[in-house]
Amino acid sequence: MTEINFHPGDKVMSGLEVAKNGGYFVVGLLIFEGMFYAMYLEGEEIPALLCGIPLGLIMVAIASQCVMHFLGLGKMVMNEGTMVFRTPRSGKKKGKGILAPLERIILAPMSRAIMRDMDKDGDGMISFDEMLEQMARESKEEIMEMQELFEKHDKDGDGFLTLEELEGLIRESGDETWAEKEGNWWSDEVN
Known part of the structure; x- marks a missing residue:
């Protein structure tokens, strides 16, 4: 794997820290997902669609970043109290953007x-x-x-x-x- 460009405040997380912190996020989001699913079962579709689906996507993103950390495709770091996934392409200019x-x-x-x-x-x-x-x-x-x-x-x-x-x-x-x-x-x- 090529070198990852870490930021000055980055602290590389161990596998146990990633599992623990990522697990907290996923479990917390699963609780809310369960509540929105219960609302959906009771016939309230709007909150389930407006809140449940985005929360589910966030949960999938966090879980997939944790899996990529364990597969060696990048490193999960803690920066100013925030979990961030860094890859070899993190922080590099990608040329002219669409904007x-x-x-x-x-x-x-x-x-x-x-x-x-x-x-x-x-x-x-x-x-x-x-x-x-x-x-x-x-x-x-x-x-x-x-x-x-x-x-x-x-x-x-x-x-x-x-x-x-x-x-x-x-x-x-x-x-x-x-x-x-x-x-x-x-x-x-x-x-």
């Missing part, structure tokens, strides 16, 4: 609007200071994370982002870097 044209339609106008708002001196590029003006209430840690992201996308290292570099930053900012975590200024736990 690539939609991404261009949305990303280009969004990038131009952000460029208009942030580019105070009108030179067609955003400096890190101009970006910070928009983020006045950031903490030191968030500023450092933002600076790392900024420097990563500042390909020529001149301290400015071109429109293409800004699009790359926006595209990447949809990942866990911006996920809601306790202590972030936009998190509900703080407000």
